[in-house]
Amino acid sequence: MESPLCSILVPIYNSAIDLVPCLESIRHQKYQNLEILLVNDGSSDSSLEICRMYARLDPRIIIIDKENSGVSGTRNVAIEHATGKYLQFVDSDDYLDVNATRLMVEAMEENRVDLLLCNYCSVTRDEKMQVFGFLPPDTRMDKAQFARYLMEEPASFYYGVMWNKLYRRDIIMEHNIRCNEEFTWSEDMLFNLEYIRYAESFYSLRTPVYYYVRQKKGSLSAQVTPAKVLSTKASLFKYYKQLYIDLGLYDKYKLQIYAYLVAMAKDM
Numbered sequence: 001m002e003s004p005l006c007s008i009l010v011p012i013y014n015s016a017i018d019l020v021p022c023l024e025s026i027r028h029q030k031y032q033n034l035e036i037l038l039v040n041d042g043s044s045d046s047s048l049e050i051c052r053m054y055a056r057l058d059p060r061i062i063i064i065d066k067e068n069s070g071v072s073g074t075r076n077v078a079i080e081h082a083t084g085k086y087l088q089f090v091d092s093d094d095y096l097d098v099n100a101t102r103l104m105v106e107a108m109e110e111n112r113v114d115l116l117l118c119n120y121c122s123v124t125r126d127e128k129m130q131v132f133g134f135l136p137p138d139t140r141m142d143k144a145q146f147a148r149y150l151m152e153e154p155a156s157f158y159y160g161v162m163w164n165k166l167y168r169r170d171i172i173m174e175h176n177i178r179c180n181e182e183f184t185w186s187e188d189m190l191f192n193l194e195y196i197r198y199a200e201s202f203y204s205l206r207t208p209v210y211y212y213v214r215q216k217k218g219s220l221s222a223q224v225t226p227a228k229v230l231s232t233k234a235s236l237f238k239y240y241k242q243l244y245i246d247l248g249l250y251d252k253y254k255l256q257i258y259a260y261l262v263a264m265a266k267d268m
């Protein structure tokens with residue numbers, strides 16, 4: 001089987017404490033044909049020095065050092081520099097199973113799909129793990145089938161985040177899909193909804209290959225106000241509505257879409 005280049009994109013901001021396990025998990029992937037883009041978003045700790053150390057160890061690592069602009073702007077810079085057939089996003093304080101990229105790329109190639117979603121493990125500070133995933137395991141879907149499943153859990157991390165997915169770079173570049181730098185909450189979901197507009201085929205990988213470390217995320221919640229959540233959800237609602245109108249499914253799922261708009265308590 002062909003082994004296409006996969007670009008792994010890692011936005012980094014003051015991640016020195018957790019960065020080594022993340023980079024070790026990426027470097028030791030069984031899938032070897034990698035381009036590893038480490039984008040330092042103006043860190044004030046030793047993150048950049050750690051990146052430089054790893055770049056000396058692994059020629060697949062490319063470092064981009066930039067002024068601080070936030071995670072969306074940092075991901076956009078990574079997208080612009082990536083050259084792989086596929087794009088895989090990893091948060092700098094999470095880590096991958098050793099077979100993550102191999103399983104994801106193989107499934108994309110074998111099933112010839114536009115977007116892959118994998119189950120993931122949520123890891124607590126005391127290393128307790130819980131697996132999440134909402135799609136039928138190891139299943140290929142068209143857009144209408146995928147949209148029906150999406151409406152069962154429209155606000156879940158599984159669908160909303162970028163790090164449990166594998167994207168085709170040509171779709172992203174052709175349609176100029178980027179992270180919205182004005183959003184500080186749910187920016188991943190907006191990116192995904194935009195991507196889904198142009199994707200026609202989807203695949204769900206049952207194996208949980210991404211480890212989402214929950215200890216980190218508290219700092220963001222302090223910056224997210226109910227007013228900001230409402231504003232963001234109003235913007236996302238427009239994308240949801242248009243997607244389901246285009247699929248001829250809006251009348252069937254409009255109650256679920258409106259429920260997503262108003263159900264904020266679970267997210268705060």
